[in-house]
Amino acid sequence: MSAGTTSDSTSERAASRTIPPAPTPPAASPVPHRRPFPALAVIVIVVLAVWVIARYAFADRWNLALAPNDTTTIHNNLNTWQDWVAQNQNVNPVFIYFVNYIQILLQHVSDFMNNVFYQTQTGLGIPYIGWLGTTVLVTFVAFAIGNVKVAGLTLAVFVFLVLQGLWTDAMASFAQVVTAVLFAFVVGLPLGIWAGVSNRMNAVITPVLDFMQIMPSFAYLAPFVLIFGLGTASVTAAVFIFAVPPIIRLTAHGIRQVPTTTREAVDSLGATGMQRLRTVLLPMSKRTIVIGINQTFMAALSMVVIAAYIAAPGLGSDVRNALQGLDVGTAFNAGLAIVLIAIVFDRVATAASVRAELAVRRGNYSNRRRLVLVAIGLVLTLVAIYLSRTYMWAAQAPATWPNWGQAISDGVSNAANWAQTHxxxxxxxxxxxxxxxxxxxxxxxxxxxxxxxxALAFVILAYLVGGWRVALWVVLGSLALLVLGVWSDAMFTLASTILASIAAIVIGVVIGVWMGRSKGADRVIRPVLDAAQTMPAFVYLVPFLGLFGIGRVTAILAGVVYAAPAAIKIVADGIRQVPVNTIESAISTGSTKLQMITRVQIPMSVKSIALASNQAVIYTLSMVVIGAAVGGGGLGYLVINGLQNPLYFGKGLAAGLALVVLGIMVDRVTQAAANRSGQKARRATELLPPPKISARPIAEAA
Incomplete structure (x- = not known):
């Protein structure tokens, strides 16, 4: 007998001495097992068969296809909205007393931030704070709210922007992000607090936030151009609307997760609502609020890049122009700068959230040495700002430094050409x-x-998945696509979205199961996923453009890579949350690792997998639309064409509205599938037998 066998038998004898055997339940009478008739599968097969037959029987008739230059009556009517806005902007009371004031506010704040960080409208266009003052300022902020490491990272990144030759464009994007986040903070934080303390407000605002986060980013562009025209006001408004949901949602979530016992203890002391909010709710939810601010920064930076299509200057414009000219090297250089800025925002906000949690634990404890360092840093910052306001060398980015950006662009262009050739x-x-x-x-x-x-096939499948309510959403969505006159283009976009979503879901399940079962894999892969999620969507197009050139496949592959990290994380968390007693029960029956995965962990995580599928579809829809910049076509192309050509603005606006409709339809169906899967998982859990006592280690089989 081997040593391993002796050890196992010894542990089993020890377990038998310490744990009394469970009583044997009475034998159940044998019940014949009858597999239910797969009516749902048969209906789906019949629907698909009729669909395919109709495709070939009707030979491309009644498919509502339009050429790129063709328009419908609704497009022409929407095209006149621009003229109506121009005629009523100084006449209609809605514009005079509401819209115009919002535009003036957005314009003034945005212009001020541009003057501070980007450029002024006088003389050489030097901003109020030159490159030296801005670099020292952001480094000081990173240290004050974070730590020394993130301050060093911030300093290195901002110096690297100078070496890339992209300082001015980077500051244009930086000013737009700061402006949008400032508005998001002023508006979103009070709304989040209100939703956190009021159930009624939370019930009202949650569907609005869901709707805002479902909308693909391109859908925000045309409406704000219609209202505010091209310029900084429309850019700020679009970025703000896209970026504000995370801070509202996470602020409300942070307040609502404060334990009820803590609330009751404060109320028992006679505290008022404002005192409870100021002394307990906000301090205990500070870390969650900081995470919300972090997510708002990420969303704002992503949207600023896309806002290049509505005349937003900066790095997004560099990427857009390079993609249109198939200049992979220049696009990569600008995309690298965007990613580095995103990493700085993410690391600083993460460090700030950790410091906020430590502050709550320590109470009023203060580190005197750190306060001295912060004071010294503040003095150095003021000195750097003074120098940048006084001396040209500190105001304008140095032109004599090595130009690493050109070397990066040339190297990437050569590599892309070599890959496409060889x-x-x-x-x-x-x-x-x-x-x-x-x-x-x-x-x-x-x-x-x-x-x-x-449309009929969609309605039937929606009814099978979610019942008549989901089917009604699909009916209304299909009618909206018909009215908007972009049915064929919407189906074109949907085809790419479905293919990319399936690939992202498969990757999400495979890698997610691996991460959920292996702590080592989770430690290695999760930081990569975190880094991938800091990258703006637009940047994902660059490497695939270098490998595959322009076309639909480039947009699809970028969509897969963009959507996969979120799906992987959700699946991994679902696998990790499978109850221990379920795993013990499977182990006691002698399940192998493959059986553990396919018969226990995946079925028990089916709701998480369905939720991951929902997120994958939403992410890929957003990315496939952006893929119009590299020849992806579909609704994204119509939006871009409408923004760049006033003759087709109405058609582009209709395409933007169709993106919203398509996103809602997809979200309702996939959410219904997630809920259905969750109900099945709960019923399966209730039917599981109680776990048998076994001395075999759980980790050995799991």
């Missing part, structure tokens, strides 16, 4: 395989089938 046998075959083997058949099924067949 690896075409791989990249071209892979691209053609996806296009001809998967995308074209799916796109043909959606785009070339008569619209009423596709």
């Amino acid at each position: 690896l075409s046998f791989l990249t071209l075959d892979f691209q053609n395989g996806i296009a001809y083997g998967l995308l074209n058949p799916l796109q043909s099924l959606l785009v070339d089938t008569p619209w009423f067949v596709v």
